Amino acid sequence: MKTNLWRFLVVCVVLALTxxxxxxxxxxxxxxxxxxxxxxxxxxxxxxTLAGAEPPTEPEPVTLHVGTTYIWDTANPxxxxxxxxxxxxxxxxxxxxxxxxxFEPDLAESWTVSDDGLVWTFKIREGVTFHDGTPCTAEEIAxxxxxxxxxxxxxxxxxxxxxxxxxxxxxxxxxxxxSDPVGNMExxxxxxxxxxxxxxxxxxxxxxxxxxxxVAAGIGTGxxxxxxxxEGEYLILEAFEDYWRGRPAIDRVxxxxxxxxxxxxxxxxxxxxxxxxMVPGPGVQSLESADTVEVLIMDSLFIDExxxxxxxxxxxxxxxxxxxxxxxxxxxxxxGQIITLGYLGYGEPATTVLPTSMGDWHNxxxxxxxxxxxxxxxxxxxxxxxxxDRDGIREDGEGNPMEYRLYAxxxxxxxxxxxxxxxxxxxxxxxxxxxxxxxxxxxxxxxxFDFDLIYxxxxxxxxxxxxxFIFTCDQREEGGWNDSGxxxxxxxxxxxxxxxxxxxxxxxxxxxxxQQKLFDDRPxxxxxxxDNIQAYRSDRFTGFGLGCGDIxxxxxxxxxxxxx
Amino acid sequence: xQRRDYLIRKIFFAFITLIVVAFFNFLLFRILPGDPVRxxxxxxxxxxxxxxxxxxxxxxxxxxxxxGERLHEGDVIGAFDSQFTAYVRNLLRxxxxxSFAHRQDVSTLLAERAWRTVVLLLGGDLLAVVLGMTAGLxxxxxxxxxxxxxxxxxxxxxxxxxxxxxxxxxxxxxRGRLPVGGMVTAGLKPEAGxxxxxxxxxxxxxxxxxxxxxxxxxxxLIMRSSAMExxxxxxxxxxxxxxxxxxxxxxxxALKNAMLPMVTMIALTLGYTVGGAIQVETVFSWPxxxxxxxxxVQKRDYPVLQGSFLLLAISxxxxxxxxxxxxxALDPRVKAE
Numbered sequence: 052m053k054t055n056l057w058r059f060l061v062v063c064v065v066l067a068l069t070x071x072x073x074x075x076x077x078x079x080x081x082x083x084x085x086x087x088x089x090x091x092x093x094x095x096x097x098x099x100t101l102a103g104a105e106p107p108t109e110p111e112p113v114t115l116h117v118g119t120t121y122i123w124d125t126a127n128p129x130x131x132x133x134x135x136x137x138x139x140x141x142x143x144x145x146x147x148x149x150x151x152x153x154f155e156p157d158l159a160e161s162w163t164v165s166d167d168g169l170v171w172t173f174k175i176r177e178g179v180t181f182h183d184g185t186p187c188t189a190e191e192i193a194x195x196x197x198x199x200x201x202x203x204x205x206x207x208x209x210x211x212x213x214x215x216x217x218x219x220x221x222x223x224x225x226x227x228x229x230s231d232p233v234g235n236m237e238x239x240x241x242x243x244x245x246x247x248x249x250x251x252x253x254x255x256x257x258x259x260x261x262x263x264x265x266v267a268a269g270i271g272t273g274x275x276x277x278x279x280x281x282e283g284e285y286l287i288l289e290a291f292e293d294y295w296r297g298r299p300a301i302d303r304v305x306x307x308x309x310x311x312x313x314x315x316x317x318x319x320x321x322x323x324x325x326x327x328x329m330v331p332g333p334g335v336q337s338l339e340s341a342d343t344v345e346v347l348i349m350d351s352l353f354i355d356e357x358x359x360x361x362x363x364x365x366x367x368x369x370x371x372x373x374x375x376x377x378x379x380x381x382x383x384x385x386x387g388q389i390i391t392l393g394y395l396g397y398g399e400p401a402t403t404v405l406p407t408s409m410g411d412w413h414n415x416x417x418x419x420x421x422x423x424x425x426x427x428x429x430x431x432x433x434x435x436x437x438x439x440d441r442d443g444i445r446e447d448g449e450g451n452p453m454e455y456r457l458y459a460x461x462x463x464x465x466x467x468x469x470x471x472x473x474x475x476x477x478x479x480x481x482x483x484x485x486x487x488x489x490x491x492x493x494x495x496x497x498x499x500f501d502f503d504l505i506y507x508x509x510x511x512x513x514x515x516x517x518x519x520f521i522f523t524c525d526q527r528e529e530g531g532w533n534d535s536g537x538x539x540x541x542x543x544x545x546x547x548x549x550x551x552x553x554x555x556x557x558x559x560x561x562x563x564x565x566q567q568k569l570f571d572d573r574p575x576x577x578x579x580x581x582d583n584i585q586a587y588r589s590d591r592f593t594g595f596g597l598g599c600g601d602i603x604x605x606x607x608x609x610x611x612x613x614x615x
Numbered sequence: 616x617q618r619r620d621y622l623i624r625k626i627f628f629a630f631i632t633l634i635v636v637a638f639f640n641f642l643l644f645r646i647l648p649g650d651p652v653r654x655x656x657x658x659x660x661x662x663x664x665x666x667x668x669x670x671x672x673x674x675x676x677x678x679x680x681x682x683g684e685r686l687h688e689g690d691v692i693g694a695f696d697s698q699f700t701a702y703v704r705n706l707l708r709x710x711x712x713x714s715f716a717h718r719q720d721v722s723t724l725l726a727e728r729a730w731r732t733v734v735l736l737l738g739g740d741l742l743a744v745v746l747g748m749t750a751g752l753x754x755x756x757x758x759x760x761x762x763x764x765x766x767x768x769x770x771x772x773x774x775x776x777x778x779x780x781x782x783x784x785x786x787x788x789x790r791g792r793l794p795v796g797g798m799v800t801a802g803l804k805p806e807a808g809x810x811x812x813x814x815x816x817x818x819x820x821x822x823x824x825x826x827x828x829x830x831x832x833x834x835x836l837i838m839r840s841s842a843m844e845x846x847x848x849x850x851x852x853x854x855x856x857x858x859x860x861x862x863x864x865x866x867x868x869a870l871k872n873a874m875l876p877m878v879t880m881i882a883l884t885l886g887y888t889v890g891g892a893i894q895v896e897t898v899f900s901w902p903x904x905x906x907x908x909x910x911x912v913q914k915r916d917y918p919v920l921q922g923s924f925l926l927l928a929i930s931x932x933x934x935x936x937x938x939x940x941x942x943x944a945l946d947p948r949v950k951a952e
């Protein structure tokens with residue numbers, strides 16, 4: 052018995068020694084000869100549409116690999132919130148968002164609007180088909196918009212709130228009748244409303260829509276069709292032969308998911324991937340020193356801000372509602388330091404809620420308030436907040452110390468940013484010890500507005516409506532967008548007015564006034580308009596448009612091509 | 616007879632442990648703050664009705680233990696229609712539930728991820744065992760020499776080496792020669808046969824080396840100290856005096872007796888292997904159990920957490936049981952106990 056066991060152990064040991072070395076060593080000589088991976092042999096059997104083309108004559112498809120830390124949570128466009136740029140390669144809209152502040156004809160070739168601003172008539176492009184071969188005429192588009200409204204599709208139905216009637220007059224004419232005039236029909240409402248095929252979605256109940264998953268959920272009219280998605284690993288897109296602009300120059304786009312940024316950067320340097328959709332600040336230097344990589348530091352529609360709880364039933368201390376306290380906090384808010392430490396310099400100090408990349412919408416009359424704790428202290432002294440018990444923290448009139456809760460989601464850069472904020476406030480006698488927590492714990496504070504200060508951010512629409520919408524009273528309901536609890540009658544009135552102001556100059560004036568209002572009331576101290584940093588292999592690809600702030604955005608991506 | 620009693624006792628205790636684990640499994644995740652429904656709903660704009668519907672679908676509308684009011688009214692069966700009884704009932708049926716986040720059967724999900732983790736870790740584990748044991752034994756035999764010092768230093772170094780650090784360094788060194796992370800080239804399927812497996816093998820090289828290096832330290836140190844103790848025994852001197860070769864002394868006398876602490880060590884490591892090595896999986900973007908659990912914690916995915924912790928518990932308990940059994944085979948004294 053004992054000797055048998057001993058033999059068994061020896062056999063195990065021998066096996067253990069040889070087995071990994073078989074796996075481990077065999078491919079090694081091969082790897083020294085050729086760097087790139089052997090492309091999978093395209094599995095023509097699995098793809099009926101490719102079956103006609105015989106592999107030997109077919110040139111190797113041009114594949115662009117995108118590295119990302121998260122692909123998406125679902126292929127279903129009706130409730131998926133991640134990676135708009137990826138979905139935008141699959142679906143089309145009536146009007147397309149091009150460079151940051153421009154819009155272009157997409158499925159609609161041209162359009163006219165009646166004098167009262169209520170009836171919009173779109174001329175629809177001919178010869179457009181969905182990836183499954185079914186036609187996409189004004190009929191299908193009308194169906195898609197109506198279906199979106201009827202089913203209250205989460206991701207984009209709220210853009211269509213004013214749509215009273217959508218009808219196809221003939222296959223190339225679509226007519227939309229509005230209940231009220233809309234100030235941003237072209238620049239907001241239609242940019243995100245994807246046209247989905249009735250051949251897939253018609254006849255489903257709400258629950259069926261919500262549960263629909265799989266490749267068919269990725270059928271649209273866009274330049275790429277969804278071929279495969281393996282959760283947590285990769286996603287494959289393939290050029291759509293019948294795309295109305297013509298087949299795209301890059302044959303395949305593969306998204307690969309990486310668990311860490313550092314490894315993703317190594318993968319780009321190694322040539323395993325060709326594009327990184329969001330380069331973290333610390334990675335920029337090592338990528339810039341590589342001559343095969345082009346780093347793009349682009350203006351974006353991202354803002355980060357310190358949210359000050361402004362809800363009248365919130366749990367914040369009364370002193371935080373005092374405009375003078377908020378003004379003093381603005382003087383103690385060191386934007387320069389926040390950008391240096393939190394964004395490694397890749398951002399610009401902010402003033403209003405609308406970033407400078409929005410062009411004319413940004414109120415450039417508002418001048419930044421520079422870091423000046425002396426002035427901050429003076430304001431608080433004057434307003435009667437004094438440190439009566441000499442513990443370094445001021446008290447309000449009733450003797451309550453000015454101690455605020457300061458939260459953010461748990462990332463390394465947020466931890467640094469909170470330190471800067473906390474340090475600045477302590478210089479004017481306000482105590483705000485930083486706490487980081489995970490995102491859902493933070494979201495959990497919202498129903499009761501149970502916080503004082505939160506550092507967070509937004510990715511905005513190119514049209515200012517959305518950025519203003521998040522400060523409206525109704526949005527404070529659970530599930531709404533209003534995260535500061537701000538609610539103001541004047542602001543509300545201006546919001547409603549700009550929404551129906553068709554004259555864009557008049558609308559701009561209103562938007563400027565609203566920014567001034569927010570700047571004075573300070574539900575947010577906007578810290579920075581930070582850059583979107585992307586990087587790609589410039590030895591393999593070229594020509595991507597740079598105006599979108601994102602080279603993976605359809606308008607800019609389609610301009611790119613492989614280097615032969 | 617004694618041996619059979621020993622076995623039965625061990626198996627009985629393993630079973631009890633498992634029941635306790637299953638109970639705590641349920642309790643543990645419900646103490647966590649955070650509402651899973653908030654994470655299932657992807658949209659902040661979802662209506663209350665829709666949220667309620669999701670709650671009902673996943674059984675989260677039921678009380679956690681029992682409904683006190685209904686119990687008071689005498690409706691005993693209705694009162695115990697709770698999350699806990701549903702959990703026990705499903706567990707007995709072998710049904711681990713449906714993942715909140717993946718909307719997939721947990722057993723399928725676990726099976727899929729578990730084999731990937733085993734593929735990832737087994738090679739490195741076994742390599743570490745063999746190298747660690749050999750080096751430890753040589754160190755003990757050559758005690759005090761430069762070779763021993765080198766082995767000892769290496770043991771301490773590799774034991775202290777952070778996994779993610781070594782992983783990233785290896786990635787940088789192998790850049791351009793080996794794939795950076797992932798398990799297989801996108802789009803390649805097992806149907807491709809040898810091409811697929813060679814591709815997986817290529818992706819395995821770096822994680823295997825990382826694990827082997829990081830785990831050897833532990834084995835070297837334990838093997839060395841345990842072998843050193845054995846080698847100072849009189850019977851080794853006797854063996855030498857009999858004129859046995861060094862190899863035979865080491866194999867037949869030293870290794871065998873020094874094996875006891877190693878068996879525990881190896882069994883435990885293998886047990887934990889199933890739980891995945893989060894760090895290795897993270898560095899190499901390997902879609903294994905470790906990452907699944909990490910994501911499940913973030914998303915409050917109770918069914919996945921319960922399932923994977925149960926799997927982890929089973930494998931650790933099984934490995935311990937195996938160690939106990941091997942002990943009784945290796946060491947006659949254990950039986951007499």
